Amino acid sequence: MIFYTIWAYLYYIFLFACCGYAIARGTRSEYFGAAIMIFGSFSTLVVARSFGSSWSSLEVGIFAIDIVVLLAFIHLTLKSDRFWPMWATAFQLLAVTIHTAMMVAPQITPWAFGTGAVFWAYPMLLALAIGSCEHMPLAPGRKIKSG
Secondary structure (H helix, E strand, O other): OHHHHHHHHHHHHHHHHHHHHHHHHOOHHHHHHHHHHHHHHHHHHHHHHHHOOOOOOOOHHHHHHHHHHHHHHHHHHHHOOOOHHHHHHHHHHHHHHHHHHHHHOOOOOHHHHHHHHHHOHHHHHHHHHHHHHHOOOOOOOOOOOOO
């Protein structure tokens, strides 16, 4: 049991580090991306603790949260002028695909299902952090010339 607790704590440390960095360094897109990630992570925690999560069958509550997070990232991708939301959306789509695979093939082992569903949160957080790092605001008074 302590093994899983340590990994959960490491994930939440990584979550707060990446989201905190995005909020400190980023702009509106990073703020919304961090909010989406925090909402998804804590909603999943609440649903998993409330209803139990054995990862031996489709987790309907977690699947619904992942769909909402995917729709939020799609909206962010369409409204943002940044590139990182496309990566985060793609990684979230992969997480939703894991749930879909469980619907199609319920004989998937709980370890493979649980690991596959949780794994894609790490690249999403990295995309958020890298996108925040890559963001370079214009110097005051400087304008972008086009054409």
